[in-house]
C-alpha cells in the first residue's frame with residue numbers, strides 16, 4: 001500500500017514503511033550511494049517544465065517562452081532537461097553559462113542576468129552568442145556596447161527594471177522600490193534614461209525589459225501589478241521615443257509548499273491572471289502584446305528533491321532540547337542558517353510511524369548555527385537512522401559550500417524506479433585540488 005502523510009505531495013511510503021521519492025525507496029538509495037545524498041525526481045521536474053510551457057502556450061500561443069532559472073539548481077543534466085523540453089535558460093554568472101555551454105544548450109534561448117557582470121563574463125556571453133543580456137546598469141551598457149562593437153556584433157538586450165513592488169510583504173510599498181541592488185528604478189527616471197541610452201548605442205538592440213519581484217511569493221496580486229507596471233513603461237517608451245519594445249520578461253518567484261503554513265496559489269491561476277492583465281493593459285495602452293518570458297526556478301525543482309542524511313548522535317538536553325546530529329548541514333543546505341527556512345523532516349526508514357518527537361536537526365559543521373531545522377516533529381530516531389529533509393531541490397546544492405572542507409554530496413536523479421548520478425560526490429582530492 002502506498003500512502004502519503006506528509007505536506008510534500010512528492011513523497012510516498014512503501015510497504016516497508018520507507019519513504020519513497022518518484023517510486024524509489026530512499027532507504028535503499030541511502031545504502032547504495034551513501035549519505036548525505038540529494039535525490040531528484042526527474043519525472044516530476046519534467047512534468048513541472050511541461051505544465052509551465054503548456055500554460056504559456058495556452059495563454060500566449062507561440063508568443064512566449066519559459067526559461068528555467070538555473071540559479072535554483074544548475075548542472076548539466078538540468079540544462080539538458082530544459083533544452084529537450086524546448087525551454088530557455090536564465091543564467092547569472094560565467095559558471096552557470098559555462099555549464100549551459102557544456103550541456104549544448106542553445107545559446108539563443110539564454111538570458112544572461114547579474115547586477116555586476118565582470119568584463120570577462122560580458123566577453124564570454126558575447127562570444128557564446130547568448131540571445132539576450134539583461135543589462136543592470138549604465139556602466140554595463142557602455143561596456144557591452146564597446147565590446148560588441150569590437151566584435152562587430154549587435155547584441156540583443158533587455159533592461160532590468162525595478163517595478164516598485166514589494167512582494168514579500170504582499171504590499172505594494174512604493175518607497176521600497178529604489179532600495180534594491182538590481183536594475184533601473186522607474187520613478188527616478190533612471191529606467192527611461194537607460195532605455196534612451198540603449199537606443200542611442202549602435203551595437204546594442206533593445207528588445208525589451210525584465211523584472212523579478214522576489215521569490216517564494218504566494219499571492220498573485222503583486223505579479224499582476226508588476227505586469228501592468230511593466231507594460232505601462234513599454235507604452236511610455238513608445239510614446240516618448242517611438243520605440244515599441246517587443247519582449248517582456250516577468251522573472252520567476254512562484255512559491256512552493258515547504259510546510260503546512262505555506263499556501264501558494266496554483267501557478268495556473270497566476271499564469272491566467274497575469275495573461276489577462278497583460279492583454280487588457282496592451283489594449284488600453286495601444287501597444288502590441290509583447291513576447292512574454294517567465295523564469296521559474298524554485299517551482300520547477302524545489303519540491304522535487306530531498307536530502308538524505310544518516311543520524312550520528314541524539315543528544316537530549318533536559319528541559320532544553322534534543323539535538324539530532326546528521327552527516328551534512330549548512331554546507332549542503334545553508335537556507336536555515338541564512339533565513340530560517342522551514343522544511344519538513346522525516347525519518348526515512350520509519351516513515352510510516354507517527355512523528356511524536358520534537359527535535360533540532362543539527363549539521364556537523366563547527367558552528368552553533370549549523371542547524372537544518374529547529375523544533376521540528378519527527379519519529380523517534382537513533383544513531384544509524386536515515387533522515388530525509390524534504391523539498392530541498394532549489395537553492396540548496398546551488399548554494400552549497402565546502403565549509404570545514406566537507407565535500408559536497410552526491411546528487412542522483414530517479415525516474416520510473418531507475419536512478420543515475422548527475423553530480424558525483426566530491427572527494428577529499430577535489431577539496432585540495434586547487435591548493436598549491
Ligand SMILES: Cc1ncc(COP(=O)(O)O)c(C=O)c1O
Pocket residue numbers: 069071072090113211212214215216251252253254295296297298299394
Ligand atoms: C532574475 C531572476 N529570475 C528568476 C529567478 C527565479 O526565482 P524563483 O526560483 O523564485 O522562481 C530569480 C531568483 O532570484 C531571479 O533573480
